Amino acid sequence: MKLKTLSAFALTSVMALTGAAAWAEDTIKIGVSYPTPTHAWAAGMNWHAEQAEKRLEALYPDIDLVLINSPDPSAQASALEDLVSVHQIDALVVLPFESEPLTDPVLNVKKSGALITVVDRGLSQPGIEDIYVAGNNPELGRVSAVYMKGRLKDGDNIVVLRGIPTIIDNERFDAFMAEIEGSGINVLDHKHANWNRDDGFEVMQDFLSRFPDIDAVWAQDDDIAIGVVAALKQAGRDGDGMFVVGGAGMKETIKGIMEGNELVPVDVLYPPSMIATAMDVTVAAFKSNGPVAGRYILGATLITQENAASFYFPDSPF
Secondary structure, three states, X not given: OOHHHHHHXXXXXXXXXXXXXXXXXXXXXXXXXXXXXOOHHHHHHHHHHHHHHHHHHHHOOOEEEEEEEEOOHHHHHHHHHHHHHOOOOOEEEEOOOOHHHHHHHHHHHHHOOOEEEEEOOOOOOOOOOOEEEEOOHXXXXXXXXHHHHHHOOOOOXXXXXXXXXXXXXXXXXXXXXXXXXXXXXXXXXXXXOOOOHHHHHHHHXXXXXXXXXXXXXXXXXXXXXXXHHXXXXXXXXXXXXXXXXXXXXXXXXXXXXXXXXXXXXXXXXOOOOHHHHHHHHHHHHHHOOOOOOEEEEOOOOEEOOOOHHHHOOOOOOO
Protein backbone atom coordinates (compact mmCIF):
# COMPACT_ATOMS: atom_id res chain seq x y z
CA MET A 1 0.00 0.00 0.00
CA LYS A 2 1.55 3.29 -1.08
CA LEU A 3 1.15 6.05 1.45
CA LYS A 4 1.05 8.78 -1.19
CA THR A 5 -2.08 7.16 -2.58
CA LEU A 6 -3.88 7.62 0.73
CA SER A 7 -4.52 11.36 0.65
CA ALA A 8 -5.97 11.16 -2.82
CA PHE A 9 -8.10 8.23 -1.74
CA ALA A 10 -9.51 10.13 1.22
CA LEU A 11 -10.73 12.89 -1.07
CA THR A 12 -12.09 10.65 -3.85
CA SER A 13 -15.83 11.00 -4.36
CA VAL A 14 -16.49 7.30 -5.00
CA MET A 15 -14.21 4.35 -4.22
CA ALA A 16 -14.03 1.73 -6.97
CA LEU A 17 -14.84 -1.82 -5.97
CA THR A 18 -11.43 -3.01 -7.13
CA GLY A 19 -9.82 -0.34 -4.92
CA ALA A 20 -11.84 -1.57 -1.94
CA ALA A 21 -10.50 -5.07 -2.44
CA ALA A 22 -6.93 -3.76 -2.58
CA TRP A 23 -7.28 -1.85 0.69
CA ALA A 24 -8.67 -4.92 2.42
CA GLU A 25 -5.53 -6.92 1.67
CA ASP A 26 -3.26 -4.76 3.85
CA THR A 27 -3.26 -3.69 7.48
CA ILE A 28 -4.19 -0.04 7.85
CA LYS A 29 -2.31 1.59 10.70
CA ILE A 30 -3.88 4.64 12.36
CA GLY A 31 -2.02 6.56 15.05
CA VAL A 32 -4.07 8.29 17.73
CA SER A 33 -2.20 10.98 19.68
CA TYR A 34 -3.57 13.10 22.51
CA PRO A 35 -2.47 14.73 25.78
CA THR A 36 -2.02 12.62 28.90
CA PRO A 37 -5.22 13.10 30.92
CA THR A 38 -4.72 15.70 33.65
CA HIS A 39 -8.37 16.46 34.44
CA ALA A 40 -11.70 14.70 34.42
CA TRP A 41 -12.86 15.56 30.89
CA ALA A 42 -9.56 14.41 29.40
CA ALA A 43 -9.73 11.17 31.39
CA GLY A 44 -13.16 10.56 29.88
CA MET A 45 -11.75 11.28 26.42
CA ASN A 46 -9.03 8.68 27.02
CA TRP A 47 -11.62 6.09 28.12
CA HIS A 48 -13.80 6.67 25.05
CA ALA A 49 -10.72 6.38 22.80
CA GLU A 50 -9.83 3.02 24.33
CA GLN A 51 -13.40 1.79 23.90
CA ALA A 52 -13.37 2.89 20.25
CA GLU A 53 -10.07 1.09 19.69
CA LYS A 54 -11.54 -2.21 20.91
CA ARG A 55 -14.75 -1.79 18.92
CA LEU A 56 -13.13 -0.76 15.63
CA GLU A 57 -10.41 -3.40 15.69
CA ALA A 58 -13.03 -6.07 16.40
CA LEU A 59 -15.17 -4.79 13.54
CA TYR A 60 -12.30 -4.42 11.06
CA PRO A 61 -9.51 -7.01 11.46
CA ASP A 62 -7.30 -5.08 9.00
CA ILE A 63 -7.40 -1.91 11.12
CA ASP A 64 -4.58 -1.41 13.64
CA LEU A 65 -5.06 1.57 15.98
CA VAL A 66 -2.00 2.79 17.91
CA LEU A 67 -2.97 4.96 20.90
CA ILE A 68 -0.33 7.21 22.49
CA ASN A 69 -0.84 9.95 25.08
CA SER A 70 1.84 12.52 25.87
CA PRO A 71 2.46 14.72 28.95
CA ASP A 72 3.62 17.86 27.09
CA PRO A 73 3.97 19.31 23.56
CA SER A 74 7.59 18.16 23.17
CA ALA A 75 6.71 14.58 24.10
CA GLN A 76 3.76 14.63 21.72
CA ALA A 77 5.98 15.87 18.87
CA SER A 78 8.37 12.97 19.53
CA ALA A 79 5.44 10.55 19.62
CA LEU A 80 4.34 11.75 16.18
CA GLU A 81 7.82 11.09 14.82
CA ASP A 82 7.70 7.55 16.20
CA LEU A 83 4.28 6.93 14.72
CA VAL A 84 5.75 7.65 11.27
CA SER A 85 9.22 6.10 11.60
CA VAL A 86 8.43 3.09 13.78
CA HIS A 87 4.76 2.33 13.18
CA GLN A 88 4.61 3.67 9.60
CA ILE A 89 1.07 4.92 10.03
CA ASP A 90 -1.33 5.48 7.16
CA ALA A 91 -3.40 8.03 9.09
CA LEU A 92 -3.14 10.20 12.18
CA VAL A 93 -5.85 11.27 14.62
CA VAL A 94 -4.38 14.03 16.79
CA LEU A 95 -5.67 16.26 19.55
CA PRO A 96 -2.78 18.75 19.84
CA PHE A 97 -1.47 19.52 23.32
CA GLU A 98 -1.05 23.08 22.04
CA SER A 99 -1.67 24.39 18.55
CA GLU A 100 1.54 26.26 17.74
CA PRO A 101 4.23 23.73 18.81
CA LEU A 102 2.38 20.80 17.22
CA THR A 103 1.74 22.39 13.82
CA ASP A 104 5.10 21.53 12.24
CA PRO A 105 5.21 17.99 13.69
CA VAL A 106 1.73 17.27 12.28
CA LEU A 107 2.76 18.83 8.97
CA ASN A 108 5.70 16.42 8.85
CA VAL A 109 3.31 13.51 9.34
CA LYS A 110 1.23 14.91 6.50
CA LYS A 111 4.31 14.98 4.26
CA SER A 112 4.80 11.27 4.87
CA GLY A 113 1.56 10.69 2.99
CA ALA A 114 -0.71 10.05 5.99
CA LEU A 115 -4.29 11.17 6.21
CA ILE A 116 -4.62 13.78 8.98
CA THR A 117 -7.56 14.15 11.37
CA VAL A 118 -7.29 17.01 13.89
CA VAL A 119 -9.51 17.01 16.98
CA ASP A 120 -10.74 19.95 19.07
CA ARG A 121 -7.71 22.28 19.01
CA GLY A 122 -6.94 23.51 15.53
CA LEU A 123 -3.40 23.90 14.21
CA SER A 124 -1.85 27.32 13.68
CA GLN A 125 -1.54 26.71 9.93
CA PRO A 126 -4.79 26.09 8.04
CA GLY A 127 -5.22 23.33 5.51
CA ILE A 128 -2.98 20.64 7.00
CA GLU A 129 -5.80 18.41 8.17
CA ASP A 130 -8.03 16.39 5.86
CA ILE A 131 -10.67 15.98 8.58
CA TYR A 132 -11.50 18.21 11.56
CA VAL A 133 -13.67 17.05 14.48
CA ALA A 134 -14.57 19.37 17.36
CA GLY A 135 -17.19 20.38 19.87
CA ASN A 136 -19.33 23.44 19.27
CA ASN A 137 -18.19 26.06 21.77
CA PRO A 138 -20.43 28.94 20.64
CA GLU A 139 -23.41 26.58 20.67
CA LEU A 140 -22.58 25.48 24.23
CA GLY A 141 -22.90 29.10 25.33
CA ARG A 142 -26.03 29.76 23.30
CA VAL A 143 -27.86 26.61 24.44
CA SER A 144 -27.05 27.43 28.08
CA ALA A 145 -28.48 30.93 27.66
CA VAL A 146 -31.61 29.67 25.90
CA TYR A 147 -32.33 27.35 28.82
CA MET A 148 -31.86 30.16 31.33
CA LYS A 149 -34.15 32.44 29.35
CA GLY A 150 -36.80 29.73 29.52
CA ARG A 151 -36.48 29.43 33.30
CA LEU A 152 -35.97 33.06 34.33
CA LYS A 153 -37.98 36.24 34.01
CA ASP A 154 -37.26 39.90 33.39
CA GLY A 155 -35.28 41.33 36.31
CA ASP A 156 -33.82 38.03 37.54
CA ASN A 157 -30.11 37.95 38.38
CA ILE A 158 -27.38 35.55 37.31
CA VAL A 159 -23.62 35.22 37.75
CA VAL A 160 -21.18 33.63 35.30
CA LEU A 161 -18.09 31.56 36.02
CA ARG A 162 -15.85 31.40 32.97
CA GLY A 163 -13.10 28.92 32.07
CA ILE A 164 -9.43 29.59 31.32
CA PRO A 165 -8.80 32.78 29.32
CA THR A 166 -8.68 31.18 25.85
CA ILE A 167 -10.41 31.39 22.48
CA ILE A 168 -12.63 28.48 23.56
CA ASP A 169 -13.80 30.38 26.64
CA ASN A 170 -14.35 33.56 24.62
CA GLU A 171 -16.48 31.71 22.08
CA ARG A 172 -18.66 30.23 24.81
CA PHE A 173 -18.99 33.43 26.80
CA ASP A 174 -19.62 35.73 23.83
CA ALA A 175 -22.35 33.45 22.47
CA PHE A 176 -23.97 33.23 25.91
CA MET A 177 -23.98 37.00 26.38
CA ALA A 178 -25.32 37.60 22.87
CA GLU A 179 -28.25 35.26 23.56
CA ILE A 180 -28.98 36.78 26.99
CA GLU A 181 -28.91 40.33 25.63
CA GLY A 182 -32.35 41.92 25.55
CA SER A 183 -33.92 39.28 27.79
CA GLY A 184 -34.10 41.50 30.87
CA ILE A 185 -31.92 39.05 32.82
CA ASN A 186 -29.17 40.84 34.75
CA VAL A 187 -25.62 39.45 34.60
CA LEU A 188 -24.28 40.66 37.94
CA ASP A 189 -20.66 39.69 37.29
CA HIS A 190 -18.44 37.20 35.49
CA LYS A 191 -15.06 35.80 36.53
CA HIS A 192 -12.68 33.12 35.32
CA ALA A 193 -12.73 29.90 37.36
CA ASN A 194 -10.29 28.05 35.08
CA TRP A 195 -12.44 24.91 34.62
CA ASN A 196 -11.40 23.98 38.14
CA ARG A 197 -13.46 22.89 41.18
CA ASP A 198 -11.41 24.80 43.76
CA ASP A 199 -11.49 27.99 41.69
CA GLY A 200 -15.21 27.53 41.14
CA PHE A 201 -15.68 27.29 44.90
CA GLU A 202 -13.66 30.46 45.58
CA VAL A 203 -15.28 32.52 42.82
CA MET A 204 -18.76 31.48 43.92
CA GLN A 205 -17.92 32.35 47.54
CA ASP A 206 -17.02 35.83 46.36
CA PHE A 207 -20.25 36.16 44.38
CA LEU A 208 -22.32 34.99 47.36
CA SER A 209 -20.64 37.52 49.64
CA ARG A 210 -21.41 40.38 47.26
CA PHE A 211 -24.79 39.47 45.83
CA PRO A 212 -27.65 38.53 48.18
CA ASP A 213 -30.06 37.91 45.28
CA ILE A 214 -28.86 35.37 42.69
CA ASP A 215 -31.40 33.34 40.75
CA ALA A 216 -29.11 31.19 38.62
CA VAL A 217 -25.46 30.41 37.89
CA TRP A 218 -23.86 29.64 34.56
CA ALA A 219 -20.78 27.60 35.48
CA GLN A 220 -20.01 26.58 31.86
CA ASP A 221 -18.20 23.42 33.01
CA ASP A 222 -19.11 20.49 35.27
CA ASP A 223 -15.91 20.73 37.33
CA ILE A 224 -16.62 24.40 38.02
CA ALA A 225 -20.23 23.52 38.84
CA ILE A 226 -19.08 21.07 41.53
CA GLY A 227 -17.21 23.91 43.24
CA VAL A 228 -20.22 26.20 42.87
CA VAL A 229 -22.54 23.66 44.48
CA ALA A 230 -20.09 23.19 47.38
CA ALA A 231 -20.04 26.94 47.97
CA LEU A 232 -23.84 27.14 47.88
CA LYS A 233 -24.16 24.32 50.40
CA GLN A 234 -21.56 25.81 52.71
CA ALA A 235 -23.41 29.15 52.66
CA GLY A 236 -26.78 27.45 53.16
CA ARG A 237 -28.10 28.87 49.90
CA ASP A 238 -28.63 25.62 48.03
CA GLY A 239 -32.33 25.49 48.86
CA ASP A 240 -33.52 28.97 47.87
CA GLY A 241 -34.57 28.13 44.30
CA MET A 242 -31.27 28.95 42.64
CA PHE A 243 -30.10 26.59 39.88
CA VAL A 244 -26.74 25.90 38.23
CA VAL A 245 -25.98 25.07 34.59
CA GLY A 246 -22.62 23.46 33.85
CA GLY A 247 -21.37 21.72 30.75
CA ALA A 248 -19.45 18.78 29.25
CA GLY A 249 -21.36 15.65 30.35
CA MET A 250 -19.68 14.41 33.55
CA LYS A 251 -21.23 11.11 34.63
CA GLU A 252 -21.95 12.31 38.20
CA THR A 253 -23.77 15.32 36.79
CA ILE A 254 -25.73 13.17 34.35
CA LYS A 255 -26.69 10.72 37.10
CA GLY A 256 -27.97 13.61 39.22
CA ILE A 257 -30.06 14.89 36.32
CA MET A 258 -31.52 11.40 35.82
CA GLU A 259 -32.49 11.39 39.51
CA GLY A 260 -34.17 14.81 39.29
CA ASN A 261 -31.51 17.07 40.88
CA GLU A 262 -33.19 20.48 41.16
CA LEU A 263 -29.99 22.38 41.93
CA VAL A 264 -28.26 21.15 38.73
CA PRO A 265 -31.27 20.24 36.58
CA VAL A 266 -29.58 20.16 33.15
CA ASP A 267 -26.19 19.98 31.49
CA VAL A 268 -24.89 21.00 28.06
CA LEU A 269 -22.81 18.44 26.19
CA TYR A 270 -19.21 19.01 25.14
CA PRO A 271 -18.55 15.41 24.14
CA PRO A 272 -15.63 13.69 25.89
CA SER A 273 -16.17 11.07 23.20
CA MET A 274 -15.10 13.40 20.38
CA ILE A 275 -11.75 11.68 19.80
CA ALA A 276 -13.63 8.38 19.49
CA THR A 277 -15.87 10.05 16.91
CA ALA A 278 -12.73 11.22 15.08
CA MET A 279 -11.44 7.63 15.07
CA ASP A 280 -14.73 6.44 13.56
CA VAL A 281 -14.60 9.09 10.84
CA THR A 282 -10.96 8.34 10.04
CA VAL A 283 -11.66 4.63 9.69
CA ALA A 284 -14.57 5.55 7.42
CA ALA A 285 -12.07 7.26 5.09
CA PHE A 286 -10.79 3.76 4.33
CA LYS A 287 -14.04 1.80 4.63
CA SER A 288 -16.69 4.08 3.18
CA ASN A 289 -17.59 4.18 -0.51
CA GLY A 290 -18.03 7.95 -0.32
CA PRO A 291 -16.01 11.00 0.73
CA VAL A 292 -15.53 11.81 4.42
CA ALA A 293 -13.04 14.69 4.31
CA GLY A 294 -14.28 17.93 5.87
CA ARG A 295 -15.32 19.49 9.17
CA TYR A 296 -17.42 17.65 11.75
CA ILE A 297 -18.72 20.01 14.44
CA LEU A 298 -20.53 18.03 17.14
CA GLY A 299 -23.74 19.26 18.72
CA ALA A 300 -24.03 20.92 22.14
CA THR A 301 -27.08 18.96 23.25
CA LEU A 302 -29.13 20.12 26.22
CA ILE A 303 -29.16 17.14 28.60
CA THR A 304 -32.39 16.89 30.58
CA GLN A 305 -34.00 14.24 32.75
CA GLU A 306 -35.79 12.94 29.66
CA ASN A 307 -32.67 12.21 27.58
CA ALA A 308 -29.93 11.91 30.23
CA ALA A 309 -29.74 8.10 30.08
CA SER A 310 -28.39 8.34 26.52
CA PHE A 311 -25.36 10.27 27.77
CA TYR A 312 -24.62 8.25 30.91
CA PHE A 313 -21.50 6.04 30.80
CA PRO A 314 -21.04 4.65 34.33
CA ASP A 315 -17.73 2.92 33.54
CA SER A 316 -16.09 6.11 32.28
CA PRO A 317 -13.93 8.10 34.72
CA PHE A 318 -15.83 11.20 33.57
